[in-house]
Amino acid sequence: MIKDQHIKDPDVILIGSGIISATLGVVLKQLDPSITIQLYEASEHLSSEASNAWHNAGTGHAGLCELSYTPNYGEDGDVDVSKAIEIFQQFEHSLQLWAYAATKGIIKNTKNCINLIPHLSLAYGQEQVDFLSSRYRKMSQHHFFKDMEFTQDRDTIRQWAPLILEGRGQEPVAMTRVSQGTDVNFGAIASQMIEWLREQEGCGSVTQHRVTNLSEMDDGWKVEISNLYEGTKFTNTAAFVFIGAGGGSLPLLQNSGIDEAKGLGGFPIGGQWLVSKNPKLVNQHTAKIYGMSPGAAPTMAVPHLDTRIIDGEKSLLFGPYAAWTTKFLHAQGSYFDLPNSIRSDNIISLIKVGIQNFPLVRYLIQQGSQSMNTRLKELKNFYPDACHKDWQLIDAGIRVQAIKKEDGDAGIVHFGTEVITNSNKNLSALLGASPGASVSTSIIIDILKECFAEKLKNAHCKENLLKMIPTYNEDLSMPHMAERQLQINKQSMRSLNLV
Numbered sequence: 001m002i003k004d005q006h007i008k009d010p011d012v013i014l015i016g017s018g019i020i021s022a023t024l025g026v027v028l029k030q031l032d033p034s035i036t037i038q039l040y041e042a043s044e045h046l047s048s049e050a051s052n053a054w055h056n057a058g059t060g061h062a063g064l065c066e067l068s069y070t071p072n073y074g075e076d077g078d079v080d081v082s083k084a085i086e087i088f089q090q091f092e093h094s095l096q097l098w099a100y101a102a103t104k105g106i107i108k109n110t111k112n113c114i115n116l117i118p119h120l121s122l123a124y125g126q127e128q129v130d131f132l133s134s135r136y137r138k139m140s141q142h143h144f145f146k147d148m149e150f151t152q153d154r155d156t157i158r159q160w161a162p163l164i165l166e167g168r169g170q171e172p173v174a175m176t177r178v179s180q181g182t183d184v185n186f187g188a189i190a191s192q193m194i195e196w197l198r199e200q201e202g203c204g205s206v207t208q209h210r211v212t213n214l215s216e217m218d219d220g221w222k223v224e225i226s227n228l229y230e231g232t233k234f235t236n237t238a239a240f241v242f243i244g245a246g247g248g249s250l251p252l253l254q255n256s257g258i259d260e261a262k263g264l265g266g267f268p269i270g271g272q273w274l275v276s277k278n279p280k281l282v283n284q285h286t287a288k289i290y291g292m293s294p295g296a297a298p299t300m301a302v303p304h305l306d307t308r309i310i311d312g313e314k315s316l317l318f319g320p321y322a323a324w325t326t327k328f329l330h331a332q333g334s335y336f337d338l339p340n341s342i343r344s345d346n347i348i349s350l351i352k353v354g355i356q357n358f359p360l361v362r363y364l365i366q367q368g369s370q371s372m373n374t375r376l377k378e379l380k381n382f383y384p385d386a387c388h389k390d391w392q393l394i395d396a397g398i399r400v401q402a403i404k405k406e407d408g409d410a411g412i413v414h415f416g417t418e419v420i421t422n423s424n425k426n427l428s429a430l431l432g433a434s435p436g437a438s439v440s441t442s443i444i445i446d447i448l449k450e451c452f453a454e455k456l457k458n459a460h461c462k463e464n465l466l467k468m469i470p471t472y473n474e475d476l477s478m479p480h481m482a483e484r485q486l487q488i489n490k491q492s493m494r495s496l497n498l499v
């Protein structure tokens, strides 16, 4: 158990030690050094759920290679690139904050946190190749993606990603490539941030402490906590509470009793990866390659073949294979999480989701129970010569996607991230997963604007925010901002030792 310092009645209580709570903690402390913060983590180790490097793909989502961010392929070949532009800009915010954290010694070991890995997209078969070609034409017109390359030339593909052509027939193949993509260990960033935070005056963090209940008072929140190590219970209070508990956020939101949580439900999606550490393969592949969604797969189950660098070791990861689960968390979850989340205010939405998303549920059950040979078949779309003996199946993280009851939304699973804030602006929570970790800084900017608006009016705090995220209030996607974006990006890359 990590227990350095415990702060009684702090200004802010953070629940969970993933990348989102860690980011909020660091940004608030840098914004206003007088603020007091206490963080509670239920697990024994910091940042060991969705933010842990093996539980996510570690893609620094910047819209460079993810084909699901560029939909609307019509007859006229038009591709909508607005989502990719939005994600790129949000990832720039994260790069800026991490660069600031590195220069301040908050992130001590950048190599453990972020590395350059080219981001590629793969198309095979004429229809996919035509799509990728249209997408490239549209994207490369924008200054964010001007360095994107496109090829159908097999020699070039062989240079970029030799495994893709091993054993492949003569079907048309095409790829795009951006060399400035990243592989990110979000868990390492989060834990380094929290380690820094708990050394600060007026801040503390403890593991093996599960928050069990929240009740609103006149001037903030009373938080009930179970010390899992000692088997004791106690309470603490704070003016502001952030529920950054990942899969554990929904039950806490429901316990809080805020109106905004009424009708909310959660739809958990488990995941698995194939991992190879065979040096023969690992040394031949240095790229994150995203393909197209197979059939009924939800956007987050679009397959990719990734180089990962975790604790200095290179490996290959393929997936994710989605899976049906009723757990909301790996370590601290239970198979009763889903049934326990059913309330009178969300049961109709949950039933509607079950009915309207039956193909998705069937897909998840089928994916989770497929044989290794079937899994290998999917991998072979990327690497046709893949052999069973080189790959091992491991668990990925669980995403608990939000289900809302508002008119028009009922029965829909929301595959993005959702920030829920109460009307008193003294409690916020994050639901959902992708592309959460990459856009964690943008999520925190939104929370600051909504819940800490008074602080942002203070000239000193505003100045501090600009030091951390210089472009937080600018639109870098505008054509006249191309030069500024390039200059700030270079600065971030330098501070993160990426150039």
Ligand SMILES: Cc1cc2nc3c(=O)[nH]c(=O)nc-3n(C[C@H](O)[C@H](O)[C@H](O)COP(=O)(O)OP(=O)(O)OC[C@H]3O[C@@H](n4cnc5c(N)ncnc54)[C@H](O)[C@@H]3O)c2cc1C
Pocket: 015, 016, 017, 018, 019, 020, 021, 040, 041, 042, 043, 046, 047, 048, 049, 050, 051, 052, 055, 056, 057, 058, 059, 060, 061, 186, 209, 210, 211, 212, 244, 245, 246, 247, 248, 249, 252, 271, 320, 329, 332, 396, 397, 398, 399, 430, 432, 433, 434, 435, 436, 437, 438, 439
């Ligand atoms: C399969 C998969 C692949 C992904 N790939 C990517 C990717 O490539 N790029 C990307 O940007 N994002 C990716 N994501 C999303 C990313 O992992 C998440 O958005 C991000 O890690 C969420 O961070 P978090 O801080 O919200 O939650 P978490 O990291 O899950 O942290 C929540 C913490 O809260 C703790 N907790 C829970 N309940 C309580 C409680 N009651 N009291 C105290 N503590 C509690 C948990 O133990 C946990 O440590 C992926 C996710 C999955 C599942």
